[in-house]
Amino acid sequence: MKLSNTLIVGNIISLLSTVIKADQCTFSGGNYYCSETDAIIYSNVGLSSSYQDVTNMDESTCQCSQQSTSFSGNLSPFNEELSVHFRGPINLKQFGVYYPAASSSSSNLKKRDNNDANEKECTTTKNHQHRHKRDVAVEVVEVTATVFVNAKGESVTPVGNINVAETFPTTTAAAEAAPEADNEIVSSYIKVSTILSSKVQPQEEEQTTTSTSTSKSTKSTSTSVSAPVAGAWERASYFTPGSTSNCTFMNHQGGTAGSGTWSQCFGNSISFANSDGITGCSSATPLDDVTVASGKEFIIFSGDSCDGSNDGCGYYRDGIPAYHGFGGDHKIFVFEFLMPSDTSGSAMNQDMPAVWLLNAKIPRTLQYGDASCSCWETGCGEMDLFEILTAGSDKLISHVHDGQDGGTQDYFTRPTETSLKVAVIFNGNDNTIHIVEVSEDFDDVLSEDTVNSWLNQAGSAAALP
Numbered sequence: 088m089k090l091s092n093t094l095i096v097g098n099i100i101s102l103l104s105t106v107i108k109a110d111q112c113t114f115s116g117g118n119y120y121c122s123e124t125d126a127i128i129y130s131n132v133g134l135s136s137s138y139q140d141v142t143n144m145d146e147s148t149c150q151c152s153q154q155s156t157s158f159s160g161n162l163s164p165f166n167e168e169l170s171v172h173f174r175g176p177i178n179l180k181q182f183g184v185y186y187p188a189a190s191s192s193s194s195n196l197k198k199r200d201n202n203d204a205n206e207k208e209c210t211t212t213k214n215h216q217h218r219h220k221r222d223v224a225v226e227v228v229e230v231t232a233t234v235f236v237n238a239k240g241e242s243v244t245p246v247g248n249i250n251v252a253e254t255f256p257t258t259t260a261a262a263e264a265a266p267e268a269d270n271e272i273v274s275s276y277i278k279v280s281t282i283l284s285s286k287v288q289p290q291e292e293e294q295t296t297t298s299t300s301t302s303k304s305t306k307s308t309s310t311s312v313s314a315p316v317a318g319a320w321e322r323a324s325y326f327t328p329g330s331t332s333n334c335t336f337m338n339h340q341g342g343t344a345g346s347g348t349w350s351q352c353f354g355n356s357i358s359f360a361n362s363d364g365i366t367g368c369s370s371a372t373p374l375d376d377v378t379v380a381s382g383k384e385f386i387i388f389s390g391d392s393c394d395g396s397n398d399g400c401g402y403y404r405d406g407i408p409a410y411h412g413f414g415g416d417h418k419i420f421v422f423e424f425l426m427p428s429d430t431s432g433s434a435m436n437q438d439m440p441a442v443w444l445l446n447a448k449i450p451r452t453l454q455y456g457d458a459s460c461s462c463w464e465t466g467c468g469e470m471d472l473f474e475i476l477t478a479g480s481d482k483l484i485s486h487v488h489d490g491q492d493g494g495t496q497d498y499f500t501r502p503t504e505t506s507l508k509v510a511v512i513f514n515g516n517d518n519t520i521h522i523v524e525v526s527e528d529f530d531d532v533l534s535e536d537t538v539n540s541w542l543n544q545a546g547s548a549a550a551l552p
């Protein structure tokens with residue numbers, strides 16, 4: 088969330104997917120916005136590297152200690168435990184997490200109640216969930232090519248140490264071919280599918296060419312063929328307003344309402360959130376059907392608490408309610424939310440709602456403050472799923488921040504009136520992350536077919552370097 092505006096390097100957009108035709112992209116508030124999309128697909132996710140893990144937060148010196156921790160494997164570090172973060176104005180209608188049925192313990196099939204909706208202290212009312220169907224057919228035009236654009240949206244030759252010939256062998260040809268291709272596609276669109284990537288695969292180049300010359304429909308399936316997943320997926324965590332199963336709502340009210348802590352050094356820790364999402368609470372409490380105001384943030388962890396041993400949580404700040412995030416190579420987050428406009432106030436981040444994922448170690452140490460007190464700055468992982476970058480914008484942008492950096496200029500339309508349903512699929516089979524607008528119900532079990540149809544929803548590609 089902190090790096091969103093830093094991606095324009097010199098005059099070249101160092102981003103991975105955009106549309107170069109100036110009249111197709113708009114430059115607004117320091118950011119480019121190109122086509123509306125209903126799916127964003129990150130490929131080549133995961134690297135072997137290391138980050139600085141916090142090992143201690145010293146309340147007498149206000150210093151934190153860190154130690155290098157290496158990571159590798161599919162989707163890493165996004166295979167580590169993630170916490171789910173929200174900033175208002177937002178009204179969360181549903182949230183869930185699914186895992187492949189085969190690798191879940193059989194206890195997943197049982198309803199989990201230990202953390203469910205029954206705590207008294209802070210709970211006010213329970214509301215029935217409101218579902219809104221949203222079935223917008225979004226036109227995703229797929230003529231892909233690899234080009235650089237400058238700050239005016241013009242195609243340019245990159246400067247600096249980028250070896251264009253080696254990295255982008257078919258760039259010019261593809262870019263020039265597109266407008267001449269005699270097909271029905273809106274040929275004025277040229278999507279930049281890969282920029283600044285040193286690992287453009289030959290196959291990708293082929294797909295690019297194919298897409299350029301043959302794509303006719305407004306929904307192309309050519310950008311990404313995803314490894315299918317086998318078997319059903321089971322819902323391990325679920326929320327509807329007033330009710331939680333294996334998820335815990337938190338915010339940053341530590342020390343104010345009976346949970347968490349405050350100190351001169353590190354300020355308010357995380358705490359259980361009240362049902363309004365804004366105040367604190369002494370115990371885990373489900374969020375109500377509320378619109379959390381601009382600038383206010385809440386977090387969802389799982390219902391499993393860290394036990395202080397070597398259980399994967401790592402070091403966490405003393406005195407906090409510490410809960411596990413959502414880990415694993417294969418996981419699906421589902422969301423339904425509204426982001427009403429909120430122009431009345433003057434909060435920091437006024438009218439800039441967002442949903443994002445962090446390595447769960449970050450909020451359990453220090454989310455905002457001294458960089459040495461969390462692993463954030465050293466790349467333990469942030470993924471911005473849906474983020475409004477300038478106040479009042481209606482375009483939700485996605486971005487990855489870790490050792491790999493990338494995103495797209497294509498956007499989901501902000502759901503100000505009717506809620507948006509989306510799934511975020513971490514597919515450890517092929518190292519992709521798919522962010523997909525969906526219409527299905529978020530039932531106890533997602534069938535293999537449903538998940539594979541989500542994986543095959545065409546959209547905007549964002550290959551990570």
Ligand SMILES: *[C@@H]1O[C@H](CO)[C@@H](O)[C@H](O)[C@H]1NC(C)=O
Pocket residue numbers: 184194195199322323324333389390391411412413414
């Ligand atoms: C609760 O969520 C955690 C994190 O996703 C998961 O590991 C655990 O299996 C879940 N518990 C149940 C009973 O589903």
